[in-house]
Amino acid sequence: MITTMAGPGACPECGAATVSIREALPWCAGCEWNLDGYDRARQAPELGWSWIDRRTHRLATRLTRQQYAALAGRPLGSTGWSLAGALTVGISILLLVGVLAVAVLGVWLLIAFPFPNFAIVVGLALIGLALVLRPRFGRVPPDVDVLTRAEAPELHALVEEVASSIGAPVPHVLGVDSDLNAxxxxxxxxxxxxxCLGLPLWGALDGPARVALLGHELGHFVNGDVRRGPLTQPALNMLGIAADLFRPAPGTYGVGLLALIGEWLGRILSGTLSRLLFVGHLALAATALRGSQRAEYLADEMAARAAGTAxxxxxxxxxxxxxxxxxxVRQAARGGHGPAAWRAGTARSLAAANDRLPLVRQLSVREEMSLFATHPPAGLRHRMLTARSWQDPAVVLTDARAERIDAELARHYERAGRIVSWAG
Structure with a gap:
């Protein structure tokens, strides 16, 4: 439902009637007065204190708006590092050196003193700490069904065509899962x-949107996204792991006054260290995710090159x-219907919401604003694309080709449909 308010609800900047959807704080659709305001009733707390959340929202708004303004006025084809990306890499290298130093010190304590010796206990503890903080390289998730070229030749060919159109490398592994995501x-x-293509999302998209999805995701292989670099993972993960490691366990286990005092002092020290590490983790994440949001704009540009702006x-x-x-998708899957019904239902849903979509995009600028968001607000991403030169599609996915791809994925669609049917 869209509501407009005149008189007392008029915009103080331009005098137009303010608007609201989803019971959000009113704003002006014309000049966007109050769109950057913090809506405590509708925005999930991030740090737990409303006065801090309000200020972090204000800071995120300023940084995100500045980044949008900087990118909107120049070509988005550059894949070089941003200042945030370079800073993240530098900090990651320092953290890696620190973990290596902890491991080396632990090994030295094991061999430097004769057994038995308390230094051996400390050495083992340091080696264990280094192992916990080591970089993780990840693996193919167990819920991903890997598609070989023999199983899905049409889909592999489409991925390669889209990759070629945007100058991106093809993936080594192509898979599908049952999430509404990719x-x-x-x-x-x-x-x-x-x-990885989430089949509920892939099946619900029409041909141009499918090409755009491939263009966007493949674009992450060439857009300098800090979340995907091996040298940036320590900055994004290591301090958070350390903060969890030092967080005091709940409960009291000491017996006797001295034990209680010792436990109390230990909890104060470990709790303070955990909080300091967590603050450092938040600061690094907020810095690194500026680069991540920049990469999303670049990935959107790749999507437009492949599928056109539309x-x-x-x-x-x-x-x-x-x-x-x-x-x-859930209702269609429960009725035994496949991706053709998912696409038709999605098209009807978007058509019914066509009048309110501009306001939904605007509202996303407020509600998706966060220091810790990996993506810019969808409204700003849409605005970035439409403000640039219109692009025609480089790759066209015909209905016949889409049907052949869906036929290749029929067995996987059935499995995803069963999972989605009972979700929610």
Whole structure:
């Protein structure tokens, strides 16, 4: 429901009637007055204190707006590191050196003193700490069904065509799962490229949006996304792991006054260290995710190159409506219907919401604003694409070809349908 308010609800900047959807704080659709305001009733707390959340929201708004303004005025083809990315890599290298030093010190304590000696206990503890904090390279998730070229030749060919159109490498592993999502990442020590398509999302998209999805995800292999670099993982994960490791366990186990005092002092020290590490983790995450949001704009540009501006913006509108899409897919799957019904239902849902979509995009600018968001607000991503030169599609996925791809995935669609049927 869209509501407009005149008189007392008029915009103090331009005098137009303010608008509101989903019981959100009113804003002006014309000049966007109050769109950057913090809506405590509708925005989930991030740090637990409303006065801090309000200030972090304000800071996130300023940084995100500045980044949008900087990128909107120049070509998005550059894949070089941003300042945030370079800082993240530098900090990651320092953390890796620190973990290596802890491991070396632990080994030295094991061999430097004769057995038995208390230094051996300390050495084992340091080696254990280094093992816990070691970089993780990841692996193909167990719920991903890997598709070989023999099993899905049409889909593999489409992925290669889209990759060629945007100058991206093809993935080493192509897989599907049952999530309303898609992602590209690198796994293992050799950093093998993985592209995973969530079938509820893939099946609900029309041809241009499918090409846009591939263009966006493959674009992450060339857009300098800090979340996917082996040298940036320590900065994003290590301090958070350390904070969890030093967090005091609940409960009291000491017996006697001295034991209680010792436990109390230990909890104070470990709790203080845990909080300091967590603050450092939050600061690094907020810094690194500026680079991540920049990479999302670049990935959207890749999507527009492959599928055209219309296909890329169509995909963003679907992603803005994931709750509706999930409902459509779930109801169709419970009725025994496959991806053709998912696409038709999604198209009807988007058509019915067409009048309010501009306001939904605007509201996302407020409600998806966060220092810790990996993606810019969908409304700003849509605005970035439509403000640039219009692009025609480089790859066209015909209905006949889409049907052949769906036929290749029939067995996987059935499994995803069963899972989705009982979700929610």
């Amino acid at each position: 992602y590209a990442t690198a796994v293992g020590p050799r950093r093998r490229r993985l592209l 296909g890329a913006t169509r995909l963003l509108d679907v992603l803005l409506s994931t709750e509706s899409v999930a409902l459509v």
